[in-house]
Amino acid sequence: MVSRNKKLLITLGGIAFCFVAFFALDMVFPFPEHKLHPDTATVVYDRDHKPLRIFLPADEARRMHTNISKVSPVLIRSLLASEDGWYRYHPGINPISVVRAALSNLLAGRVVSGASTIPMQIARMATPEPRTFSAKLKESFRAVQLKLHHSNEELLEIYLNMLPYGGNIEGVAAASHFYFGHDPSTLSLAESALLTTLPRGPAFYDPLRHPQQAKLGRNHVMDQLEERGVFPTAEVARNKEVPLPTAILPVPLKASHFSRMVIERNGLPPEIMTTLNYKLQQTAEARLKEYVSRLRNADIDNAACVIIHIPTREIRALVGSADFFEKGYGGAINLAETKRSPGSTLKPFLYALAMDKGLMVPATFLYDIPVDFSGYSPENYDRTWSGQVEMREALARSLNVPAVKTLARTGVSDFVTLLRKGGLTTLDKKPMEYGLPLVLGGCEVKLTELTNLYASLADNGRYRPFKITPSADNISSQLFSPEVSWITLQMLSKVSRPEMNDTWMLTSDMPETAWKTGTSFGHRDAWAIGISGDYAVGVWVGNPDGRPRKGISGASHAGPLLFDLLRITSPGGKLPPKPDGPGITEIQVCAHSHQLPGPFCTERITIQTLSGKTQLKPCEYCKQIFIDPKSGFRLSGECLDRKKLKKMIIRTLPPQLARWRAENNMEVPLIPPLAPDCDLIPAGNAPKIVSPASSTPYLLRKDTPLKYQQIGLKADAEADSGTLYWFLDGRLVKKGEFNQNLFTEVEAGKHKISVTDSLGRTDSIIFEVLGGK
Template sequence: MRNTLRVLAYCTIALCLAGYVAFLALDASFPFPDRALRADPAVMIRARDGTPMRIFLPEDGRRRFPLALQDVSQVFQKVIIASEDRYFRYHPGVNPFSILRAALQNLQADGVVSGGSTITMQLARLAEPKSRSIKGKIVEAYRALQLEYGLSKDEILKLYLNNTPYGGNVVGVGAAAYTYFGKSAGALSLGEAALLAVLPRSPQAYDPIAHPKAAQAARDRLLDTLEERGVFPPDRVALAKVQPLPTRLTPPPMIAPHASRMAYEQLRRSALARSPKLSVWDVTTTIDPAFQNQALTAMRRRLTSLRLAGLENAAVVVLDRKTREIRALVGTHDFFDTARHGPINAALAMRSPGSTLKPFLYGLAFDEGIAVPESMVLDIPTDYSGYVATNYDDRYRGPVTVRQALVHSLNAPAVRMLAKAGLPRFHRLLRRGGLELRYGPGHYGLPLALGACESSLVQLTTLYAALADEGVWQSARLLADQSDPLEINRKGTSIQNDGSVRLLSRESAYLVRSILEEVPRRDLPTAWAMTLDAPEVAWKTGTSFGHRDAWAIGFSAHYVVGVWTGNLDGRAAKGISGARHAGPLLFDVLRAAEEPGAPLPMPDNLALDTVEVCTEDRELPNPFTPRTMAITVIAGRTKLKRSTLHQRIFVNPDTELRVEGRCLATIKAEPRVVRTPPEELIAWELSRGIPVQTAPPLSPECSAVPATGGPAIVSPSATTPYVLRSDAPDEFQRIPLVARTDGGDSNLYWFQDGALVAQGGVAENLFLAARKGEHRIVVQDSQGRSDSLTFIVE
């Protein structure tokens, strides 16, 4: 007997081992098909306070919000286990007693009324659907054993809860809780849990919206069963039964749709760079719903006036000044207005930024030491290899300060400053500040000072945040996860450990800011600082080439706001300007976001100093400088030259002629101080008929310096009209510009009707395009001598 038992024991062990080896072989040959259980989730984009903003579905169109088990309410877990598989925690994936009970029930009913499947078997069927045949059940049981072999009970339950179908495109309890109740699965009540437990049994028949009576009856039957089994007490079940069913599905959220799309695309780029599958589905952004609504409301209030000006759309970006978090982003006035390109995110559209780049050019000049806000710069036409910058109003003002040039956004001084500061330096600064300049400096040339490139509103607003933050640039942030800033071009940039880049010194940023505070505001009278509830703002506007885009960027104590207005199809709108069409919306948003009367923060310990300079040219005074003034400079950076504007000469008091050289010893002379402005300024002033004080002519008695006359115009002719021929190309009808000189001057400046039309050496071949009408031509040499005449083109 003992030997028989021993043999039976050995046989049993051998059979178990053989079965185990066979199972391992089958498991290796037919691995569990878990791909369907790990499909890509839908992505929920939320505002910073948790408000749902938008849902993005995966390629299969299913709404899945996979959850960890601890994020599903314990009530729902108890309901599912008690109703679907009471012995889930104990069986190996297949419960033979349940299968036997189901078989007897089906025989008695003469049909299929019970399946006997465990939770694990149901999960296996979801992964690999099979017919409800005996063969199908065998495969299902085998797959269930595979699951139990490879996963823990909690892992199986989590996969089951996340893959249960709830009708339509809703998959998993996370999506079901949001779709039917507008809440998370962790907040489900007993009544809600019971409804979601019966819904997968027949999603159409138990649809609480289409068939509320059937759904309530099924829910209540399950609640009765749970009470009978002692899972929940009677009083709690009674309370669950009176809970109303949902009467409508939670509508898909649509807040900040453009910002939501940005967050989704950023998530996909960053997540898929780490893993081939998207695992994160619940994403919190930095968007503030209140700010978003304020910006959208302000934009829509301005739409009527914008459209009267031919501008169909606008975009707004609001950044937190310190953190660079995007608090609001309105891509267009209406996402669903396809006729006006509403789905396009104008905040990311690459457009010409116009004059918005000028503050950074002057900031660079301050740091290079070649200018300060009170430096003088010439606002006159200047020819740079055929390029002559013109101002917005087609007027020139002569000598102006850098402060005046920036406040009034003058183009000619900006181009002159870029030529002095260096195009490669400015190009590099803009790239370090996140602008996507795809070509080298030579491609853009000096027009880069006026916005001859492309930038987006997000990039420009982020760039201005550097001015607001004492010259330090950081990338804008849209995801609450601080490790994922927006991807902005930083090629060739030295980035600090915190991701920051110093673009300008603290002193330069402050000086630029102080100028931008003086730009006249569209929301207030001239004395805006006396308005108690108005926050302090530094701002700048821009209008793109061809009048296609109007910009306004500004910052207050806590926020940086960027506004773009224009047409997304690229149509021009004649007469638009950033000040008139983007500025009002900028101040609407800033006043809604900022605290009333909030002052701009004053940086401390700035390395600023004051020096005495010549009042007229703002250089260090020489012994003959008549008047001086104090200006602010950056200590250790600003490099001022000695003024040459006022020079001492000697004049014969009897003849009022200049005396120089050896004749000073033989001719009576007395010292006088005269102004010697730059030759190009003299030429421009004379062309405008402005009286110019120049040094008196040299006395003919002085042989040391030859006395010569000024230039004399040879062509054009004042006596012979020029006739344009219709049968000849324009390039063959140009008028030569020729002047007779003494041969000692290196440059001549030609002005027609007050505008610079040519400049060059005496020997250069210069020509003038012929235009019908009567014209005044002026030629000026470097000594201030000139000649002029009037000619006619018929």
């Protein structure tokens, strides 16, 4: 009895010792976990889960990670039945298999069976060593470690991602893709049997070099599965007829600019799902490449485009150049993400801002006449002037001076704030550094961000960041009211340019479109952005190296590609409907001034305004005057008590418009002169000095006589101003009509200049002259 108890204690002590020894060794020699998770490739997928690009790890292995939940159950059943039927029950090593393998090896006099379990195979793949007895012991120890520290599902997933499939292909995901062209979730029995066979001898069972051996091995696995009742005979027989793969698919290189952009923004995780519609991407790439081939005949090297789905703000297509792999012409540059001058493409947002501020409406008169902002004198693209135009015409024709004047009214700071709020991340300077040229393209933007800003107009004025990967991100901010957004799109739908043949836009398959073009400073960049249906499409055309091309324009060089893409993207597309509610109101205004009608406005028109926002002034330019019927002189003040008076309604012009028309020999309404005996100064606006300017010092050259450096004298004056008298430091120097070109010599120093009209109304400023002598 004592002896039996002693043996029991020794046995239990031995078992305890083994356990203690194992755990001690486990602590001293932990499993190198990092070897279970080698760097994998990053696979970029389109929205339909089709691979676009596979970015290989540093060792160039085609190693694609997959979760076990995404692997076909057929493959898992095949692997478990063939490799380790007791996988879910043993502690890492299978004692029964070890005994069976030992007997087989002894009888054969050599190693014919290894009894390797799945954990043992993982250990061998993680830390490969020559196949010796001591290596087998270490492998067994490591297998028990793996079982101790990982669940069965975790180990099985590790195993599936480590299996070798020949060459640099590792893991079932990579094997499934490169051998069969699909992910492992849909593997058939024949495919699963081949992927079970290949790791046993990747070179021996290579289906490309040794198809007969590969087929025998594959069919043998299926026979085993049939014998063990894993799969029925009919299914096995059918799958034996499936042909083997005849080629390994190349690493996909689709949507290269977009895929690189995805990596730059998301790093290198195993998988990245994106928003790209590859069918649309292919079409856009083909159209852009063919279009660029024609542009190069005109010394224009490249183009880029982006297509954004407005309801989701997902980028559905992005082409960064005509050919990513082209060595010349900046092929590898993602021109859709490159900072370039936007030309006039920012104008719609300025006018939208002005409308939301209540400063103007589409029918507001603006003035396209020469102007000088402290030395900055913008000009139109065609170097012509149009005089008085409605705001909607100024936008449709992309006139520069009205836009610059509007920016001066709204304020550069507010405009920069708006653009930044709308996602233009490239505006990183202070507003004063941009100044008034900002609205004409005096900054840099990206095509992706600019196109998304236009998408906001079709989304009730709401900005949301564009997406390249699916997300539930609902971050948004209101840029414009829905009413202003709709009005802006309506104005952009009427865009027409004289240098463009409009007939091609009026074809039956042309979707309803709101669009805008832009041409940058120095003739370097041409833009066209359009909205139709659910899509915003942006196009950039130019030379990646910044080389100018005289005559380049957004309308003629970017516009045709824009409309080609719109036909593809949004056939039959429509613009958003007018917002519900009373936000847009129709009112009557003076037909002459487009201001609120006064008592002498005899003609009226109906215009759209924004309820509670639009601020209109009473008409200033339709007036009633009194005339002496005998002399024809105008009467005022105390002269109005005369018995015989003739009433007359006259229509005048804003002073700056009247002066420009007079300088260009155009008709200007004249007011009869005031009767000499009516000496009271009548009401009205005094002349306003335009030149010289008080804010800009004038510089005299030392080597040039003063008579060749005279300063111009100009003033905006009312139609009844008559002769203007100019006084320099209290001394009369010039007199003449408001439309005459007058000049005077001025020496260095600070000076006061005054102007007085025939009615005694006066304006004066202080200005400074530097240099001289």
